[in-house]
Amino acid sequence: MAFSGPVPNDKLYLEQVRYGKDEQKRRKESPIFVSGDEVARLLETNQGVYMVDPRMGFNNRTHRLFVSKHVPTEAEDNKAWKTLGHRHTVEAVIHWLAGKGYSIVDGKRYDWEAGDFICVPIFAWHRHVNLGHEPAIHVASTTGPLYMGIGQAVYEDERYPEYWIYAQQGEDALRTLIPGGVADAAGGDGGSQAARLYAEQVAFAFNEEQRRRESRVLVRGSELRFEPTAMGNVAYVVDSRIGFHIKALSTVVAEIPVGKRSGAHRHLYDEIDYVLSGRGRCIIDDQAFEIKKGDTLAVPVFAWHQYFNTGESPLRILAHSTRPAMENLGLVLTHQGEVADH
Numbered sequence: 219m220a221f222s223g224p225v226p227n228d229k230l231y232l233e234q235v236r237y238g239k240d241e242q243k244r245r246k247e248s249p250i251f252v253s254g255d256e257v258a259r260l261l262e263t264n265q266g267v268y269m270v271d272p273r274m275g276f277n278n279r280t281h282r283l284f285v286s287k288h289v290p291t292e293a294e295d296n297k298a299w300k301t302l303g304h305r306h307t308v309e310a311v312i313h314w315l316a317g318k319g320y321s322i323v324d325g326k327r328y329d330w331e332a333g334d335f336i337c338v339p340i341f342a343w344h345r346h347v348n349l350g351h352e353p354a355i356h357v358a359s360t361t362g363p364l365y366m367g368i369g370q371a372v373y374e375d376e377r378y379p380e381y382w383i384y385a386q387q388g389e390d391a392l393r394t395l396i397p398g399g400v401a402d403a404a405g406g407d408g409g410s411q412a413a414r415l416y417a418e419q420v421a422f423a424f425n426e427e428q429r430r431r432e433s434r435v436l437v438r439g440s441e442l443r444f445e446p447t448a449m450g451n452v453a454y455v456v457d458s459r460i461g462f463h464i465k466a467l468s469t470v471v472a473e474i475p476v477g478k479r480s481g482a483h484r485h486l487y488d489e490i491d492y493v494l495s496g497r498g499r500c501i502i503d504d505q506a507f508e509i510k511k512g513d514t515l516a517v518p519v520f521a522w523h524q525y526f527n528t529g530e531s532p533l534r535i536l537a538h539s540t541r542p543a544m545e546n547l548g549l550v551l552t553h554q555g556e557v558a559d560h
């Protein structure tokens with residue numbers, strides 16, 4: 219619908235009122251299940267595969283899930299990264315499925331191996347280096363769709379400086395995201411409340427960058443601590459409440475023992491689940507899915523979801539959500555249903 223100039227409210231208001239109901243229908247029609255076998259097949263001949271993204275028809279608007287393959291360092295592709303790598307106004311949580319190597323995030327090195335996690339805070343320069351002889355593979359969730367939706371997704375890559383928007387050429391790019399490398403807020407007349415409030419706004423990006431550089435980055439798979447909750451045994455991996463400078467994404471791993479079930483719940487934030495190991499059944503509202511290692515489930519907003527382990531080994535689910543983003547918007551409502559039986 220395109221208008222030129224002001225319009226009477228009846229043209230637009232009823233559409234707003236209808237929106238919630240229309241959205242329920244779109245949630246209902248959203249695809250949910252992505253087969254791990256299909257992903258593996260595509261990954262044989264591609265460097266990466268998207269499993270969930272709104273551009274693929276999913277009603278999930280705030281984050282995506284994909285796998286990427288990193289070739290060994292001696293391969294030509296990887297030599298293109300020199301110093302900075304790339305950065306984006308998008309948060310990312312990476313889980314290494316295979317291989318070993320290290321990541322440079324904001325100039326610091328973090329060594330990882332299969333099973334480990336790397337949290338890339340928003341706008342931190344980063345690059346990943348494969349130290350093995352086989353491809354290193356990670357599954358990652360990023361908040362790209364959220365930031366594209368608000369017109370703020372910026373990807374800057376050292377190989378393509380012609381597309382840089384905020385970065386400065388040369389040394390400044392290494393140290394700061396502030397154009398011109400501003401180190402401090404403009405002083406102004408510090409006497410008034412308004413002057414102080416405004417100076418804080420000017421200083422925000424600088425202060426935010428200092429906070430970002432104090433963020434935790436690496437989580438070892440061996441460090442995961444599973445603790446009982448109403449949803450079952452859950453290990454919090456990346457969350458702003460446990461030392462990560464992250465505003466939109468949250469990552470947990472849930473483990474359901476053989477023959478047991480998780481809790482059931484529903485909530486107003488997007489969630490994408492990836493089966494790390496085992497097999498089982500997942501109920502999402504009135505649909506059931508047989509799942510195994512490598513499968514992905516895009517849980518629609520406010521859909522009830524619950525897992526059952528029907529296999530012979532623990533069922534482990536990697537769950538990324540944008541709960542923190544929604545909490546910051548005051549949009550969180552979680553209903554707990556049946557509780558886990560373990």
Ligand SMILES: [Fe+2]
Nearest residue numbers: 304306310344
């Ligand atoms: Fe990245």
Ligand SMILES: [Fe+2]
Nearest residue numbers: 483485489523
């Ligand atoms: Fe959930």
